[in-house]
Amino acid sequence: MWHQLTPTQVATNGIELRVFAHGQGPAVVLAHGFPELAFSWRHQIFALADAGYRVIVPDMRGYGGSSRPAEVEAYDVFTLAADLIGLLDAEGQEQAVFVGHDWGASVVWHLALAYPGRTKAVAGLSVPPTRRSAAPPTQIMRKRLGDDFYMLRFQEPEVPEDELFALLRDFDVDGVYAETFRATGFTGGLNYYRNLDRNWALAERFQDRTIDVPSLFVIGSEDPVGSFMRTDRITEITSDLRGHVVIDGAGHWIQQERPEEVNTALLRFLDTL
Numbered sequence: 454m455w456h457q458l459t460p461t462q463v464a465t466n467g468i469e470l471r472v473f474a475h476g477q478g479p480a481v482v483l484a485h486g487f488p489e490l491a492f493s494w495r496h497q498i499f500a501l502a503d504a505g506y507r508v509i510v511p512d513m514r515g516y517g518g519s520s521r522p523a524e525v526e527a528y529d530v531f532t533l534a535a536d537l538i539g540l541l542d543a544e545g546q547e548q549a550v551f552v553g554h555d556w557g558a559s560v561v562w563h564l565a566l567a568y569p570g571r572t573k574a575v576a577g578l579s580v581p582p583t584r585r586s587a588a589p590p591t592q593i594m595r596k597r598l599g600d601d602f603y604m605l606r607f608q609e610p611e612v613p614e615d616e617l618f619a620l621l622r623d624f625d626v627d628g629v630y631a632e633t634f635r636a637t638g639f640t641g642g643l644n645y646y647r648n649l650d651r652n653w654a655l656a657e658r659f660q661d662r663t664i665d666v667p668s669l670f671v672i673g674s675e676d677p678v679g680s681f682m683r684t685d686r687i688t689e690i691t692s693d694l695r696g697h698v699v700i701d702g703a704g705h706w707i708q709q710e711r712p713e714e715v716n717t718a719l720l721r722f723l724d725t726l
Contacts, residue, residue: 455495465539470511471518476502480546482537483510486555487642490517492629496712515641517633528644530652534564554578556645566659574726576669578707579676581684585660589650607646614639669696669722673703695725
């Protein structure tokens with residue numbers, strides 16, 4: 454069914470995003486993570502549209518058919534959030550429910566802090582909202598997780614790109630993701646990680662705010678993110694948490710691994726609004 458959708462190029466925040474949209478009704482924006490595409494939401498877009506929503510699914514900045522600025526600084530989390538706000542403007546919608554997975558979750562949590570008036574509700578998959586740390590994230594990661602932790606390895610220029618391309622070559626993989634990343638490269642997505650400390654600095658102005666719109670968090674019980682990010686302190690930053698769903702046996706790629714359970718969680722959440 455995904456291939457029945459026709460994408461459009463939408464101008465937003467000084468760039469263009471390739472956007473897949475389906476359905477009519479209140480807006481729901483789905484933001485993917487690394488290293489994925491709008492395609493990662495293929496199991497959700499029709500289910501949500503059938504439930505009466507206008508579902509808007511971009512290839513995020515740096516990915517797929519969307520713009521891929523060269524500057525590392527073009528990928529901070531607040532710029533990414535502004536990209537999504539621009540999609541609402543293009544649709545003529547004042548508010549949306551924003552749903553993100555992985556890096557997309559981080560983007561929508563920050564979006565809810567920066568743009569509360571444009572956020573009807575927010576849901577994050579796999580990556581929880583967290584309070585701003587006392588020190589830059591890479592310093593904490595080096596101390597707790599070691600220099601070989603993948604987010605720290607991604608800070609290096611060019612080396613991670615070469616390693617990821619080698620994986621595509623050595624395993625001779627095919628499919629939507631492999632075909633796309635062979636064409637676009639991985640730099641755009643890796644630049645999200647290269648803004649970790651910059652995001653921390655930019656977030657200082659929001660450090661005393663809470664996310665006050667209705668919120669939902671969903672994670673798989675086997676997701677490794679749960680081993681290095683605190684998921685038990687979400688209510689310290691969310692004042693209206695309406696669900697903390699743990700899907701037993703699910704890993705990190707939750708909306709693709711367990712689409713029916715994710716769809717059920719999202720639809721139940723939307724019914725509370």
